[in-house]
Amino acid sequence: MSETMKAAVLHDVHDMRVEQVPKPEISTERDVLVRVRSVGVCGSDVHFFERGVIGKYRLNTPTIMGHEAAGDVVKVLDESCGLQPGDRVAIEPGYTCRRCEFCKSGRYNVCSDVVFLAAPPVHGAFCEYLAWPSDFLFKLPDSVSFDEGAMIEPLAVGLWAAKRGGVEAGDCVAVLGAGPIGLLTLQAASAEGATRIIVSDLEDGRLELAGHFGATDVIDASESDAADTVMELTGGRGVDVAFECAGAVPTLQMAMRVVRDGGTVQLVGMPAEQHPEIPLYEIINRELDVRGLFRYVNCYPPAISLVATNRVRVEPLVTHHFDLDEAPEVMTFVHERRDGVVKAVISP
Ligand SMILES: [Zn+2]
Numbered sequence: 403m404s405e406t407m408k409a410a411v412l413h414d415v416h417d418m419r420v421e422q423v424p425k426p427e428i429s430t431e432r433d434v435l436v437r438v439r440s441v442g443v444c445g446s447d448v449h450f451f452e453r454g455v456i457g458k459y460r461l462n463t464p465t466i467m468g469h470e471a472a473g474d475v476v477k478v479l480d481e482s483c484g485l486q487p488g489d490r491v492a493i494e495p496g497y498t499c500r501r502c503e504f505c506k507s508g509r510y511n512v513c514s515d516v517v518f519l520a521a522p523p524v525h526g527a528f529c530e531y532l533a534w535p536s537d538f539l540f541k542l543p544d545s546v547s548f549d550e551g552a553m554i555e556p557l558a559v560g561l562w563a564a565k566r567g568g569v570e571a572g573d574c575v576a577v578l579g580a581g582p583i584g585l586l587t588l589q590a591a592s593a594e595g596a597t598r599i600i601v602s603d604l605e606d607g608r609l610e611l612a613g614h615f616g617a618t619d620v621i622d623a624s625e626s627d628a629a630d631t632v633m634e635l636t637g638g639r640g641v642d643v644a645f646e647c648a649g650a651v652p653t654l655q656m657a658m659r660v661v662r663d664g665g666t667v668q669l670v671g672m673p674a675e676q677h678p679e680i681p682l683y684e685i686i687n688r689e690l691d692v693r694g695l696f697r698y699v700n701c702y703p704p705a706i707s708l709v710a711t712n713r714v715r716v717e718p719l720v721t722h723h724f725d726l727d728e729a730p731e732v733m734t735f736v737h738e739r740r741d742g743v744v745k746a747v748i749s750p
């Protein structure tokens with residue numbers, strides 16, 4: 403009988419079980435076996451737990467959740483891959499075909515042959531071991547913890563948002579929504595040179611964190627018309643780049659209102675409504691750039707550098723720790739945002 407490992411498997415909506423599953427084996431020369439040490443719980447894991455579907459991905463077969471992971475290498479078949487047992491690594495959760503026009507032109511995030519952790523039917527990282535190709539594993543310096551290594555994934559999203567949004571030195575930006583992705587987009591925009599960073603959210607605790615992370619202005623959107631406030635703060639001009647990080651239609655509409663003429667609305671969140679009302683004439687007449695975003699491209703190395711040099715701080719985002727056995731309860735804990743949770747991390 404083959405070896406087994408412990409994993410948190412989502413069988414159906416609200417039905418996650420911690421059980422023994424076959425331990426993965428490495429077979430090709432590019433594969434590396436990683437002992438998973440830290441995995442962040444993402445909104446998408448919770449969404450699968452609650453709804454069983456995200457966009458084109460549907461839970462049709464029991465699937466291990468989790469895609470924000472770091473661990474240490476336990477086995478390699480070919481040391482020329484640049485990794486050896488004992489190396490600590492962050493795991494980029496999607497590997498691609500490396501052959502199509504998008505992979506070759508450096509836009510591998512839109513490769514249609516992607517294999518992405520915890521995107522059913524591909525198993526994720528709420529488990530003890532992962533077999534993963536070496537070119538999507540990135541060594542962590544000793545100064546970067548496993549928890550920080552797991553946070554490289556959401557940071558990669560924030561960094562890609564800042565890059566896609568075209569943030570330039572001296573820019574004034576707005577980050578609408580201060581969940582984990584918003585807080586990391588804020589820090590990434592700062593690292594890219596934004597000097598004025600206005601953040602809005604409905605939760606005090608998150609706005610406080612935004613202040614710690616370098617927001618120059620925070621707006622409690624539950625108390626005032628946040629769009630009016632942004633316009634006042636910018637003397638009626640608006641911001642160079644507005645990041646929609648809440649995944650909600652009102653914040654998307656707000657982003658359109660607070661961006662300056664000729665500015666960029668960078669979509670980061672994923673609203674549930676597929677056909678929201680959008681002011682088309684504003685986009686045309688004010689020449690707005692409204693840009694999509696899907697995951698990230700080549701963001702792991704710079705994200706790791708930013709954390710290693712303390713230019714971006716991810717540790718304060720990790721507010722709660724759990725064992726793998728607790729994974730099913732953690733889904734509900736995060737869904738209900740209990741105890742002010744920002745990011746929960748599971749240690750398998
Ligand atoms: Zn995620």
Ligand SMILES: [Zn+2]
Pocket residue numbers: 498499500501502503504505506510513514515
């Ligand atoms: Zn490809």
